[in-house]
Amino acid sequence: xxxxxxxxxxxxxxxxxxxxxxxxxxxxxxxxxxxxxxxxxxxxxxxxxxxxxxxxxxxxxxxxxxxxxxxxxxxxxxxxxxxxxxxxxxxxxxxxxxxxxxxxxxxxxxxxxxxxxxxxxxxxxxxxxxxxxxxxxxxxxxxxxxxxxxxxxxxxxxxxxxxxxxxxxxxxxxxxxxxxxxxxxxxxxxxxxxxxxxxxxxxxxxxxxxxxxxxxxxxxxxxxxxxxxxxxxxxxxxxxxxxxxxxxxxxxxxxxxxxxxxxxxxxxxxxxxxxxxxxxxxxxxxxxxxxxxxxxxxxxxxxxxxxxxxxxxxxxxxxxxxxxxxxxxxxxxxxxxxxxxxxxxxxxxxxxx
Numbered sequence: 001x002x003x004x005x006x007x008x009x010x011x012x013x014x015x016x017x018x019x020x021x022x023x024x025x026x027x028x029x030x031x032x033x034x035x036x037x038x039x040x041x042x043x044x045x046x047x048x049x050x051x052x053x054x055x056x057x058x059x060x061x062x063x064x065x066x067x068x069x070x071x072x073x074x075x076x077x078x079x080x081x082x083x084x085x086x087x088x089x090x091x092x093x094x095x096x097x098x099x100x101x102x103x104x105x106x107x108x109x110x111x112x113x114x115x116x117x118x119x120x121x122x123x124x125x126x127x128x129x130x131x132x133x134x135x136x137x138x139x140x141x142x143x144x145x146x147x148x149x150x151x152x153x154x155x156x157x158x159x160x161x162x163x164x165x166x167x168x169x170x171x172x173x174x175x176x177x178x179x180x181x182x183x184x185x186x187x188x189x190x191x192x193x194x195x196x197x198x199x200x201x202x203x204x205x206x207x208x209x210x211x212x213x214x215x216x217x218x219x220x221x222x223x224x225x226x227x228x229x230x231x232x233x234x235x236x237x238x239x240x241x242x243x244x245x246x247x248x249x250x251x252x253x254x255x256x257x258x259x260x261x262x263x264x265x266x267x268x269x270x271x272x273x274x275x276x277x278x279x280x281x282x283x284x285x286x287x288x289x290x291x292x293x294x295x296x297x298x299x300x301x302x303x304x305x306x307x308x309x310x311x312x313x314x315x316x317x318x319x320x321x322x323x324x325x326x327x328x329x330x331x332x333x334x335x336x337x338x339x340x341x342x343x344x345x346x347x348x349x350x351x352x353x
Contacts, residue, residue, distance in 0.1 A: 025330030047309030071282025081247035082227035087149025089279025090156035095256025098126025127256015178271030188265035199261025
């Protein structure tokens with residue numbers, strides 16, 4: 001029988017173990033590609049060329065990483081409080097939807113200099129409201145936030161589709177499922193003649209503020225204690241329900257900003273393509289970051305390099321789109337293995353021992 005036995009490794013040994021195990025997914029896929037008569041070196045070099053080959057390609061990596069930074073930070077903040085926000089995808093959708101509704105209706109009644117701040121705030125509030133439902137059920141009736149937030153993703157998706165297929169559909173869109181182009185005054189600024197929008201810098205700023213929040217601010221410290229040791233929080237008379245509510249609402253609002261950025265900075269209308277799994281990728285990023293907000297942007301860029309590079313080789317080398325999902329799954333399993341083996345070792349014992 002195999003058991004796990006505690007062990008202590010030096011920092012150098014842990015780094016070496018992580019590097020070895022995190023390279024395994026690429027090695028395994030290389031073997032699979034070879035068996036399929038494909039050149040793995042050509043595939044991997046194609047990924048790097050398509051994502052880092054020139055400035056425009058790298059700018060697309062940053063465009064792809066922008067929503068990942070925000071959804072990763074969103075899930076991480078909830079995890080700091082001991083909660084799992086599986087509903088970041090739905091909150092992203094509602095953030096984008098609320099921003100679009102606000103841009104199409106509300107801004108015509110307010111001064112132009114308030115247009116952009118109001119639609120950004122609408123995105124945050126949209127995600128926050130959608131996050132309130134599962135955390136209310138959690139606090140009131142102990143209903144798992146994992147299940148309720150996950151199920152609300154599908155409700156948000158159906159609601160969004162109803163709007164751009166129905167009441168908000170562009171009458172001049174020749175049947176295209178989407179709203180009219182949003183007013184120019186509500187667009188997020190773009191930089192460097194690329195599709196990089198202001199939302200990238202919002203995400204980076206929020207990651208830095210998130211780090212300071214949990215390290216320097218008493219409220220962040222209390223939330224962290226609630227996640228690490230609820231019994232200690234009870235002993236210290238922390239208002240746990242209130243702290244969990246605050247953490248989850250902030251988490252939902254940040255996911256809403258990811259949707260806002262996609263609508264106002266990228267598509268500039270509400271249409272199909274908003275929900276493509278950024279919320280679920282955020283779960284992977286938050287887990288790999290090990291609750292450190294400063295690692296979220298780095299991991300988001302690395303994952304985006306794979307995603308953008310893989311999109312380019314799908315046509316050239318006839319690689320299926322599921323390749324990136326397989327690689328992400330292998331990476332997660334390898335990280336779990338590295339995390340376990342850095343603290344424990346496998347030992348075989350007989351049943352009678």
